[in-house]
Amino acid sequence: MTIAIPPANENSGKSLQPKGLFRYFSFSLDHKVIGLQYLVFGFLFYLIGGALAGAIRIELTSPMSDFMPRDIYNQVLTLHGTIMIFLWIVPVVNGAFGNYLIPFYVGARDMAFPRLNAVAFWMIPPSGLMLISSYFITGAAQSGWTAYPPLSISTPAAGQIIWILSVLLLGGSSIFGGINFIATILKLRRPGLKLMQLPMYCWAMLGTSILIVLSTPVLAGTLILLSFDIVAHTGFFNPELGGNVIVYQHLFWFYSHPAVYIMVLPAFGLVSEILPVHCRKPLFGYTTMVYSIMAIVVLGLVVWAHHMFTSGTPPWMRLFFTIATSFIAVPTGIKFFNWVATLWGGRISLNSAVLFSCGFIVNFVLGGITGVALAQVPFDVHVHDTYFVVAHFHYIVYGGSVFVIFSSIYHWYPKFTGRMLNENIGRLHFILTFIGFNLCFAPQHWLGLNGMPRRVAEYDPQFTFVNQLSSVGALLMAISTLPFLWNVIQSAYKGPIAGDNPWRALTPEWLTSSPPPVENWAGKAPLVTEPYGYGYKTSSSKTGSKPQEELAEEKQ
Amino acid sequence: MPNSSAFLLLVISLLVTIGGIWIGQNVNLLPVDASSNAPIYDELFKVLFSIGAVLFLGMLAAVVYSLIRFQKNPEDLEDGLALEGNLSLEIFWTAVPAVVVLFVGIYSYDIYDRMGGMQPLQTNGHDHQAMHQEQRVWGGIGAGPVESDMSKIAAPLKIDVTAMQFAFLFHYPQGDIISGELHVPKGQPISMRMESKDVIHAFWVPEFRLKQDVIPGQPTILNFTPTKAGRYPIICAELCGPYHGGMRSTVVVEEADEYKEWFNKNTKEVISEL
Numbered sequence: 032m033t034i035a036i037p038p039a040n041e042n043s044g045k046s047l048q049p050k051g052l053f054r055y056f057s058f059s060l061d062h063k064v065i066g067l068q069y070l071v072f073g074f075l076f077y078l079i080g081g082a083l084a085g086a087i088r089i090e091l092t093s094p095m096s097d098f099m100p101r102d103i104y105n106q107v108l109t110l111h112g113t114i115m116i117f118l119w120i121v122p123v124v125n126g127a128f129g130n131y132l133i134p135f136y137v138g139a140r141d142m143a144f145p146r147l148n149a150v151a152f153w154m155i156p157p158s159g160l161m162l163i164s165s166y167f168i169t170g171a172a173q174s175g176w177t178a179y180p181p182l183s184i185s186t187p188a189a190g191q192i193i194w195i196l197s198v199l200l201l202g203g204s205s206i207f208g209g210i211n212f213i214a215t216i217l218k219l220r221r222p223g224l225k226l227m228q229l230p231m232y233c234w235a236m237l238g239t240s241i242l243i244v245l246s247t248p249v250l251a252g253t254l255i256l257l258s259f260d261i262v263a264h265t266g267f268f269n270p271e272l273g274g275n276v277i278v279y280q281h282l283f284w285f286y287s288h289p290a291v292y293i294m295v296l297p298a299f300g301l302v303s304e305i306l307p308v309h310c311r312k313p314l315f316g317y318t319t320m321v322y323s324i325m326a327i328v329v330l331g332l333v334v335w336a337h338h339m340f341t342s343g344t345p346p347w348m349r350l351f352f353t354i355a356t357s358f359i360a361v362p363t364g365i366k367f368f369n370w371v372a373t374l375w376g377g378r379i380s381l382n383s384a385v386l387f388s389c390g391f392i393v394n395f396v397l398g399g400i401t402g403v404a405l406a407q408v409p410f411d412v413h414v415h416d417t418y419f420v421v422a423h424f425h426y427i428v429y430g431g432s433v434f435v436i437f438s439s440i441y442h443w444y445p446k447f448t449g450r451m452l453n454e455n456i457g458r459l460h461f462i463l464t465f466i467g468f469n470l471c472f473a474p475q476h477w478l479g480l481n482g483m484p485r486r487v488a489e490y491d492p493q494f495t496f497v498n499q500l501s502s503v504g505a506l507l508m509a510i511s512t513l514p515f516l517w518n519v520i521q522s523a524y525k526g527p528i529a530g531d532n533p534w535r536a537l538t539p540e541w542l543t544s545s546p547p548p549v550e551n552w553a554g555k556a557p558l559v560t561e562p563y564g565y566g567y568k569t570s571s572s573k574t575g576s577k578p579q580e581e582l583a584e585e586k587q
Numbered sequence: 588m589p590n591s592s593a594f595l596l597l598v599i600s601l602l603v604t605i606g607g608i609w610i611g612q613n614v615n616l617l618p619v620d621a622s623s624n625a626p627i628y629d630e631l632f633k634v635l636f637s638i639g640a641v642l643f644l645g646m647l648a649a650v651v652y653s654l655i656r657f658q659k660n661p662e663d664l665e666d667g668l669a670l671e672g673n674l675s676l677e678i679f680w681t682a683v684p685a686v687v688v689l690f691v692g693i694y695s696y697d698i699y700d701r702m703g704g705m706q707p708l709q710t711n712g713h714d715h716q717a718m719h720q721e722q723r724v725w726g727g728i729g730a731g732p733v734e735s736d737m738s739k740i741a742a743p744l745k746i747d748v749t750a751m752q753f754a755f756l757f758h759y760p761q762g763d764i765i766s767g768e769l770h771v772p773k774g775q776p777i778s779m780r781m782e783s784k785d786v787i788h789a790f791w792v793p794e795f796r797l798k799q800d801v802i803p804g805q806p807t808i809l810n811f812t813p814t815k816a817g818r819y820p821i822i823c824a825e826l827c828g829p830y831h832g833g834m835r836s837t838v839v840v841e842e843a844d845e846y847k848e849w850f851n852k853n854t855k856e857v858i859s860e861l
Contacts (some may be wrong), residue, residue, distance in 0.1 A: 179786075310657070312669070361684045396642070513679045
């Protein structure tokens with residue numbers, strides 16, 4: 032395969048690529064450019080999704096539906112969910128960091144299929160714009176991001192169809208990315224680099240990509256059938272025509288539960304890269320971490336019906352999915368204990384990257400505990416479809432994935448730009464985000480337990496105060512974005528020069544200049560067999576050192 | 588590790604365990620319990636809350652302790668311990684969650700059984716209808732303890748529930764009553780057969796700790812026995828359209844004689860008999 036290992040310099044295709052800032056707006060084939068395109072574009076959609084969340088929280092400061100019309104409210108909550116999942120978290124934890132880091136980690140000069148990679152990214156802006164524009168053309172979809180029929184069949188068709196097309200495109204982009212990651216990790220490894228020597232993020236991306244490739248096509252097929260029901264009046268999911276609405280739920284959750292792991296497994300991988308560097312310790316329990324990722328992949332595919340405990344689900348199915356779901360806690364728990372063990376006895380720099388990673392651990396543990404509780408049928412029949420569930424999954428995807436995205440930006444920004452971020456502003460950002468997040472979502476557990484269903488614009492007046500508390504938290508979260516934005520923008524021009532390896536890290540992306548050249552390394556790709564070999568310099572003599580120690584030494 | 592910090596760790600873990608269990612047992616986050624199902628639910632909730640509180644406080648303490656104890660000053664360029672893993676420790680923290688999860692699973696199965704979740708649906712008296720229409724009927728949780736004498740003596744009161752955008756209608760086949768408010772006598776087992784006219788709705792009474800989707804083209808069953816007189820909200824919990832948040836009703840749990848009075852006032856059959 033000639034495309035697999037391109038020559039070190041003067042690749043015909045690459046030299047024609049535009050230079051400078053303009054390359055970020057071009058059909059660039061450079062995995063680093065594509066990674067940053069994903070990141071910046073994802074962040075723009077995070078701001079839009081956040082503004083929608085703000086609108087929801089404003090509506091909920093009073094028990095009456097008074098801030099916006101009811102159908103607009105349903106459009107806003109549908110767009111908020113869809114944007115945050117498909118245009119922010121999935122593209123960023125997979126596309127952005129995956130594209131930027133995976134070729135470095137496997138010792139390659141680019142992804143296996145650079146053109147497919149660029150196509151995968153450029154499918155996202157049109158689908159994102161389509162989704163947003165549906166609001167202005169005919170009104171966006173208003174059946175929630177789950178689009179359960181018959182509601183999705185009976186609400187205005189145009190918005191729902193645009194939503195389906197947009198999600199299909201985003202799913203396609205995700206599948207292209209997944210295939211690319213699998214091929215890159217398995218086939219483009221630098222000679223001499225074994226699978227069990229890869230940094231943990233590669234394993235996380237391998238697992239995630241398997242989930243994407245197995246489950247996303249199911250969502251695509253389901254949505255195509257749903258669009259037939261809407262446009263051609265077929266009866267797959269329409270009970271009036273003999274269809275079955277429960278089948279849709281099974282098919283939808285067959286993708287959408289693994290989608291949770293598509294959002295958090297890469298985050299697990301990123302944390303596993305960040306913590307050892309700043310704790311100056313090897314990642315604790317590498318092998319068990321790898322096995323737990325793969326266990327989560329397998330179990331993640333057989334738990335979907337726990338979203339349907341109050342739906343039409345026979346007792347045996349309720350029990351099976353309770354047990355399967357509960358057992359995901361075991362491999363997930365292993366990972367969290369291993370991270371705490373990585374912190375233990377380390378020499379920790381308490382910087383923004385570590386703070387956000389530790390914030391992630393704390394938030395996700397709470398989200399995981401409520402998750403195990405929700406997996407129990409008798410528990411779930413009370414709180415299903417209530418604010419308890421809203422709190423639970425925001426602890427997973429915001430307290431989990433989004434905290435890790437911020438942690439990763441603080442960690443890799445010096446590599447992306449060659450400049451350091453301001454640490455004090457970073458800590459301020461963390462404190463505001465952490466307090467705001469917990470103030471916003473912790474009270475929602477109580478709301479759900481006491482009788483507030485989700486996706487409502489109006490509620491029982493007894494919940495007013497707690498909702499206002501939650502809205503204050505949301506306001507703090509909105510404010511927390513400002514110091515972050517100021518930090519990343521002004522540091523790009525005025526931040527102190529980072530140098531190649533400001534964190535003295537051992538993983539391969541730090542063994543090149545910041546930002547790295549096209550094709551990643553000026554000379555040969557380094558062979559890093561011990562990406563977490565911290566601590567050996569102090570404990571043993573230099574003669575028994577690890578190969579990449581010397582490389583790191585040379586660079587410093 | 589010096590003795591003083593070992594002692595500190597011991598104190599912290601004791602505080603975490605005792606504090607977690609205390610929180611789980613004493614912090615009440617739930618509304619009034621008004622069905623035979625609710626006390627069983629609250630029992631499960633307390634157990635899960637206690638385990639969860641201990642785990643969460645433990646992890647929180649471990650993270651905060653590590654960040655304080657192992658923080659380094661910026662000039663220090665030394666590495667930490669080259670500790671790559673510890674097999675027995677890793678086996679330990681694989682086994683402990685596995686045992687906890689197994690316990691939680693078995694315990695919640697028991698709770699589910701006591702709530703009547705595992706009872707075959709024929710026992711609730713709707714089997715004829717269901718078989719007649721050759722439809723599968725799902726749901727059925729909430730029948731309450733099977734062994735209780737109440738449910739054996741008193742035949743369940745059957746109510747048909749129709750959900751539509753954006754209201755619930757309750758039909759009492761016995762007296763041919765159609766009501767927008769659900770009236771039930773205290774202590775009487777109720778068996779509801781629910782079906783939707785348009786989109787998916789869900790019937791939820793927080794004080795009963797019960798919820799069941801109401802599905803078009805797919806009847807579902809929900810059983811409960813109210814135990815406390817009062818008025819409780821019925822809430823639609825499945826997004827069903829613009830007025831989803833306003834789709835609410837009330838369940839009125841009354842003493843037997845009050846219920847009788849309401850029944851007699853509204854029933855059409857009695858009038859025709861007269």
